[in-house]
Amino acid sequence: MESIIKDYDLDRVSIATVASHTALQILRGANKLGFYTITVAKPSTAWFYRHFGFINEVIEVDFSDFESVIDHLIERNTVFIPHGSYVEYIGWRRAISMPIPTFGNRYLIKWESDQKLKMKLLERAGIPIPKSFDDPSIVNKPVIVKLYGAKGGRGYFIARDRNELIRRLSSVKEDFIMQEYVIGVPAYYHYFTSRMHDRVEIMGMDIRYESNADGRVFGLEEPTFVVVGNLPMVLRESLLPTVQRYGEDFVKAVSELVPPGMIGPFSLESIIKDDMSIVVFEFSGRIVAGTNVYMGIGSPYSILYFDKPIDMGERIAIEIREAVNRDKLIDVLT
Numbered sequence: 001m002e003s004i005i006k007d008y009d010l011d012r013v014s015i016a017t018v019a020s021h022t023a024l025q026i027l028r029g030a031n032k033l034g035f036y037t038i039t040v041a042k043p044s045t046a047w048f049y050r051h052f053g054f055i056n057e058v059i060e061v062d063f064s065d066f067e068s069v070i071d072h073l074i075e076r077n078t079v080f081i082p083h084g085s086y087v088e089y090i091g092w093r094r095a096i097s098m099p100i101p102t103f104g105n106r107y108l109i110k111w112e113s114d115q116k117l118k119m120k121l122l123e124r125a126g127i128p129i130p131k132s133f134d135d136p137s138i139v140n141k142p143v144i145v146k147l148y149g150a151k152g153g154r155g156y157f158i159a160r161d162r163n164e165l166i167r168r169l170s171s172v173k174e175d176f177i178m179q180e181y182v183i184g185v186p187a188y189y190h191y192f193t194s195r196m197h198d199r200v201e202i203m204g205m206d207i208r209y210e211s212n213a214d215g216r217v218f219g220l221e222e223p224t225f226v227v228v229g230n231l232p233m234v235l236r237e238s239l240l241p242t243v244q245r246y247g248e249d250f251v252k253a254v255s256e257l258v259p260p261g262m263i264g265p266f267s268l269e270s271i272i273k274d275d276m277s278i279v280v281f282e283f284s285g286r287i288v289a290g291t292n293v294y295m296g297i298g299s300p301y302s303i304l305y306f307d308k309p310i311d312m313g314e315r316i317a318i319e320i321r322e323a324v325n326r327d328k329l330i331d332v333l334t
Contacts, residue, residue: 001101001333004074010324014038014076015317019049019058020085022287022313025295028054029313033321038076040069063089070100079103079320079333082286087113103316104264106334108285111258115148115177118283125253127246127268127280130179136165142181147174182279184271187233188290190299191247192315193262195331196322200247202240203265203312204299206230206290230290234300242278243268250283263332264319265291265312287312 015030017023019041027037031054038057039049046060057076059069073080080100087095092113096106111117122129133139139162147155155174158181159165165178190204209229235243246268255261267290269282291312294302298309310318323329 002330004099005101005330005333008077008329010077010327010329012036012077013320013324013329014056014073014078015081015320016040016073016076016078017081017083018063018086018089019045020089021083021289022292023049023083024052025292025311025313026081026083026287026316027052027313028295029311029315029317030320031055032314033317035317035320036076038073038078040066066090066094067098070098073100079329081316082106082109084284084286084289087286101329101333103320103332104286104334105254105258105260105262107258108254108262108266112283112285113148115146115175119177121253121257122250122280122283124257125246125249127249128278130182130279130281133178133180136162136169136178139165139178143178144181145169145172145176145178147172147176179281182271182273182281184273184279186270187235187272187278188230188267188269188288189243189247190265190267190288190291190312191250192265192312192319193251194319195263196319196326196328200244200251201305201315202244202247202301203315204291204294204301205233205235205243206293207233208290227289230293232293232299239272239276239278246278246280254285260334263334264316287316 014036016038017026019039023039027039030037036056039055040059040061041049043060046058049055049058061069080102082102087109092109095109111121119129142160144158157168159168186207188206192201192203208227209231251262265287267284267288268280270278270280272278294311298311302310319332323332
């Protein structure tokens with residue numbers, strides 16, 4: 001990426017992302033900071049993104065041919081912002097090798113796509129995690145079965161006992177992980193790791209709203225966990241030191257296991273138990289869709305760092321703008 005960046009006109013840097021997930025938030029924030037904005041869209045959705053004046057360019061392409069737009073993006077001096085839909089649409093292997101300067105640590109995409117690697121990273125950080133099971137025959141409590149990849153909860157299920165687990169697993173054809181089902185309140189924390197300010201910021205938190213797990217469905221034998229939206233959340237202040245410590249410990253673990261370390265946004269996904277202990281069951285090494293709840297209004301936590309509310313899209317743009325101004329753009333890219 002360094003060889004590409006050295007030929008960039010830093011007075012004309014563009015910000016691009018795939019048209020889905022958090023694209024509107026990312027591109028609105030980039031436009032606000034004065035960047036030229038580009039979104040790469042499927043032919044079926046490109047029309048929608050042309051509604052918004054803060055998006056300068058909409059490129060239509062089938063994602064099987066995503067590489068065909070790379071030369072154009074580089075001509076536009078583009079910094080690409082990855083998110084969950086990008087990873088899901090083109091696959092983690094292509095995302096890691098995509099020849100475009102990418103904001104954040106793209107190598108975390110591989111760790112995020114593998115549930116066992118996820119747990120390894122969280123364990124390295126010393127963060128409490130649910131117990132995992134390798135053998136369904138030894139399960140003696142309710143478990144949740146989760147599929148690999150950025151699937152937004154699709155295909156996950158709960159098994160209440162060993163017999164139900166074995167029966168349900170007989171129809172699972174993908175890689176999965178089995179974890180104890182922890183009872184408590186779900187909370188998803190949004191962080192930003194700033195290379196320009198050398199700090200880990202708590203940028204907000206949310207609760208997922210999950211189809212028929214939260215919806216009013218009668219006669220349904222088994223809830224599923226397909227995410228359809230997100231709700232804003234403000235945490236008890238007494239819990240914030242723990243949330244901050246977990247974020248900093250996670251960043252330290254990433255620096256040890258996934259060079260060049262954490263850059264930009266990430267999320268830890270947790271359950272808060274009734275004794276106020278926090279168990280983390282997932283992470284996302286990039287911007288998460290839950291940050292959309294603060295688009296345009298900012299979270300109450302962003303005020304603590306900037307004395308004004310900003311959303312995650314703006315926070316990304318601020319970091320890139322500072323990196324450009326200080327001639328340190330390569331420090332926030334992989």
